[in-house]
Amino acid sequence: MRSVGRVLGWIGGGLITLLVLGMIAIVVYGNVGVRQAESVPLATVRNDPRIDLVHSDGAWVMTPTDGQAAEGQATDGLVFIPGAKVDPLAYASMLAGLVREGVTVIITKPTLNLAFFDLRRLTAFTALAPWVQRWAVGGHSLGGVRACQLVGGGGVQTLVLFASYCARDISGTDVRVLSVSGSRDGLSTPTKINNARPLLPADAESVVIDGANHASFGAYGDQPGDGTATESSATVQAEIDDAVLRFLTG
Template sequence: MPSLPRRRNDAAPARYGQVGVMAAEPEPLASVKANPAISITDDSAAIVLSPTEGATGDGLVFIPGAKVDPWAYAAKLSGIVESGTTVVITKPWLNLAFFDLRSLGAFTSLAPDVDTWAVGGHSLGGVRACQLTQDAEALILFASYCANDLSASGLPVLSLAGELDGLSTPEKIADARPLLPADADMVEIAGAAHSSFGDYGLQPGDGTPTISDADMTETLTSEIDHFFQTQVAD
C-alpha cells in the first residue's frame, strides 16, 4: 500500500473543500445583506439569519447541498426569516454534508432564543437532515429524500420537490416516499428545477427552471410558513 502524502498545514483540507464549490450569485446575496428586516451572524459553524423583529420562536437548521456555498441559500430562505423564523444555514465540513458529524445541537445553540426547531436541507443536505431528526420537532426536505426509515416516527414532514428537477427527480422522491410518515405533506412546485432552491446557477444534468426566482421564494415562504403554523407544535 503506498504511503499517504504528508499534510503540509492545517489549511489544506479547507482548500480541498473549496474545490468545485458552486458560488452564491452576488445580487441575491447582496439583497439579503441589505435587508433591514434580517440580522446576519456569520459564525464559523453556520450562518444565522434572524428576524430583527417579530420572531415567532420557530427555527430551521438548513443543511446545504453538496459543494454549494451556504450563502447561496440565503435569498431563497429570506422570506421565512421576514415572517419570523430564524434560519441557521450550516457550513458542512468540506462542503459535503456526509462528512459533517456534528449534532443538531451544534447549530441550534447558535440561536438560543428559538423554542421549536425543524431540520432540513437541499439535496444531499436533506439526506443528512433525515439523520438528525431525533433532536428536531419537524423535517423539511428541499429537492431531497431520506435514506433512513422515518415512516413510524410521527414527525411532521414537508417535502418540497421541483417539477423539472433532473437530479432529485419527482420519480426518485416518489420511490422514497414510503420512508416518510403517511401524513407527510408532499408538494411539487411547478416550473422548479434542482437549482431553483438556491441561487448558485444551473447544474449539469438538471432541468431548466421556468419559475422565476421571485416566485420561487414566494412559494417556499408560503409553504414553509403554513407548515410551521399548522403542523409544527410549539
C-alpha cells in the first residue's frame, strides 16, 4: 500500500508540475514578441490637441477634446479589442480619425495580450465613458473574433470587424455588422472572410479595401505571413474612417 501511495504521490506531483509549467509557458508566450506601436504615428495622436488619450482600468480611452463629451453630444462609442500580441496603442492612430469626428474609442488591453484570456464583460469598458449613448464593439483579427462573442452584452447590438470574422453564429440575431477587410490580407484572407460570411446576419455590410493587408489596420510594422500592401497607410486610413463613421452614425 505504501508503494501505491508513493506512486500516486509521484503522479500527483507530476501533474502539478506540468500544470505550473503550462501556466508559465502561457505567460511567456503572451508577453514575448508583442508587436509594439510605431513611435511616429503614436506621437501624432499624443500631440493632437483634438484627442485626449488616457489609460484607465486596463484600457486606453480616447475622447474628443472639443467639449462634445462634456456637453453630452458625443453619443457614439466603440470598444475596440486588439489583435493577438499587439500593443493596444498600435491602433491609436488608426482609430484617431473616428475620435476627431466625435466618437469615443476605448481600446482594451487584454490579459496576456490575448483577447480570449480577457474575461471582463463589455460593461467593464462601456462604464469608462458614461456619456456615450450608442455603443459598438469591434476588433482586429483575433480581437474581432472576441468581439463577436461579446456583442449583445450590455445591450450593445453593433459589431465592427477589422480584418476579422466570427467563429460564433450570429446570423439569427438583430446585430448590426460592418466587416472591413483588405484585399491583400495574407492572414484573415478574403477566402476565410467569405467562408465565414454565413455566420453573420443577412444584412451585414462588407467593405473590402483594395491594396490593404492585415497590418494595414494598425501601426505596428510588418507581420509574418501577411500579404504585401499596395496602398498607402493614409489612403487605407481614410477608407476605414469613411466606412466606420458612415456605419456608426448613419
